[in-house]
Amino acid sequence: MAKVKLPTQLRDAAGGATEAQAPGGTVGEVLEALYAEHGELRERMSDADGGLRRFVNVYLRGEDIRFLDGLDTEVGEADEVTILPAVAGG
Amino acid sequence: MPADALKCKECSSTYPLEARYVCDRCFGPLEVAYSPPTSSADELKRRIQAGPHTLWRYADFLPLDGTPRAALPTGMTPLVRADRLAEHLGLGELWVKNETANPTHSFKDRVVSVALARAQELGFETIACASTGNLANAVAAHAAYAGLPAYVLIPADLEEPKILATGAYGANVVAIKGNYDAVNRLCTELAGDRDDWAFVNVNVRPYYAEGSKTLAFEVAEQLGWELPDRVVAPVASGSLFTKIARAFEEWIDCGLLAGELPTMNGAQAAGCSPVAQAFAAGTAVCRPVKPDTIAKSLAIGNPADGPYAVELAQKTGGGVDAVTDDEIRAGIRLLAETTGIFTETAGGVTTATLAKLAARGDIDPSERVVLCITGDGLKTIDAVRGSFEVTEIEPRVEAFDEKFAGAAV
Numbered sequence: 053m054a055k056v057k058l059p060t061q062l063r064d065a066a067g068g069a070t071e072a073q074a075p076g077g078t079v080g081e082v083l084e085a086l087y088a089e090h091g092e093l094r095e096r097m098s099d100a101d102g103g104l105r106r107f108v109n110v111y112l113r114g115e116d117i118r119f120l121d122g123l124d125t126e127v128g129e130a131d132e133v134t135i136l137p138a139v140a141g142g
Numbered sequence: 143m144p145a146d147a148l149k150c151k152e153c154s155s156t157y158p159l160e161a162r163y164v165c166d167r168c169f170g171p172l173e174v175a176y177s178p179p180t181s182s183a184d185e186l187k188r189r190i191q192a193g194p195h196t197l198w199r200y201a202d203f204l205p206l207d208g209t210p211r212a213a214l215p216t217g218m219t220p221l222v223r224a225d226r227l228a229e230h231l232g233l234g235e236l237w238v239k240n241e242t243a244n245p246t247h248s249f250k251d252r253v254v255s256v257a258l259a260r261a262q263e264l265g266f267e268t269i270a271c272a273s274t275g276n277l278a279n280a281v282a283a284h285a286a287y288a289g290l291p292a293y294v295l296i297p298a299d300l301e302e303p304k305i306l307a308t309g310a311y312g313a314n315v316v317a318i319k320g321n322y323d324a325v326n327r328l329c330t331e332l333a334g335d336r337d338d339w340a341f342v343n344v345n346v347r348p349y350y351a352e353g354s355k356t357l358a359f360e361v362a363e364q365l366g367w368e369l370p371d372r373v374v375a376p377v378a379s380g381s382l383f384t385k386i387a388r389a390f391e392e393w394i395d396c397g398l399l400a401g402e403l404p405t406m407n408g409a410q411a412a413g414c415s416p417v418a419q420a421f422a423a424g425t426a427v428c429r430p431v432k433p434d435t436i437a438k439s440l441a442i443g444n445p446a447d448g449p450y451a452v453e454l455a456q457k458t459g460g461g462v463d464a465v466t467d468d469e470i471r472a473g474i475r476l477l478a479e480t481t482g483i484f485t486e487t488a489g490g491v492t493t494a495t496l497a498k499l500a501a502r503g504d505i506d507p508s509e510r511v512v513l514c515i516t517g518d519g520l521k522t523i524d525a526v527r528g529s530f531e532v533t534e535i536e537p538r539v540e541a542f543d544e545k546f547a548g549a550a551v
Contacts, residue, residue, distance in 0.1 A: 057331075059164075059330070059331075059334055060334040060335075061164050061166050061169070064166075096166070096167065096168065096169065097169070105168060105169050105170075106427065106449060107152070107164070107168075107169040107170050107171065107446075108169050109327075109444070111327065114324070114327075116323070116430055116444065118429065118430050119430065119432070134327075134331070136327060136330045136331065137163070137164040137169050137330065138169070138444065138446060139163060139164055139169075139170070139171035139172075139347070139446045139447075140163065140272070140326055140329065140330045140333075140341075140343060140344040140347060140446060141272055141322070141323075141326035141329075141343055141344070141379050141442060141444075141445075141446050142343055142347075142351075142378055142379020142380065142381040142382075142442060142445070142446055142447065
């Protein structure tokens, strides 16, 4: 199971947890498993088409998944997925 | 025009004026919302004109409870008429907003002034930032003046002058083995767990961003309370670019200015041009890039306000262009040789973009154009190394005459 690190903004929707374990072979599957566990996260993170909202960044092992295969990026058992707001910096 | 809430730019949810930058509901960016001014335009203008010769003269349009008691004087930088550059480019009325005249020689003193003042109002006692260099300088200096500890996180490969000019103020300089986007990601994570630290461009970013408006307020005031027809400004995160327009809109709305928003032209380096690429593709979706350019102060591959920068360029009939590193070096020289203003690589990007627009025939000679020069050439001194020759001679008149016999006496 991959470890998913949650940003402060999403923790209340996950029962206050700072991280979660979620199964799945791809980032998309891991997020689906997370949504199945915590329904409110889907509404916060995903857009009408099932993609990520435009200000949600997802990283696998520290790399932005848009430099990998997006939601289809393969996830290993011991991998860490990090979700962060995209609006910082500049 | 009192600030009354933080408002999500995506879904319009509102939040109190605290240290918060992301909408809990949709992850959109929060921006300061103001209630309409209770004063007339004439009263607002009188208060501005009677105010200090710093950016605090625009306090009516900033999200602070009061004017800061102690702050490094920032703003009211020169707006310089650039006739020789205009002539060179075949333009009419051209002005350079010279932000190198700020305390740490870049426009970042503006955003830090506002962020730090608000952070102090909110009770923070440690100041931090993710920076490509100019922000590091500004945070370090303003924190030193305020007597607060500062942590500046920068990419490890930053230009040496920017690192030295930050450490000199006593800030904790933390060099991250990665690019700016990695620094930014780390700061976003750190800010989540250190809620007693104000990261100027993370958890207090809505206030920070408001500081950029003061650049545009000054331009309008310095033009005799008139709007320019076109503004050319650099785009890194897109925050400055969009806030320039927001400032003009606020002043149009409250009657201080008459007319339309200027045409907004954004400038990026070809080696880091996610916003220019999105604009060219006709989409507001900015696909992140891995930066590779000498314009390190603009090297943000994952720009937070990129979508809004594209939408602004589209809305005003402007654009976002990208220029190569060679064009950037030439831009630095062109500005220096025609205006006496020595800019860093970001200003080279902006000047080269102006030259490109002029060469393309996009600018009508009747237009009043403002070129935003956001930082000082001494910070990226390597960019001009080898671009000219120094004549070395013996200390004898004959030796001088031998080299310069043809020069006028």
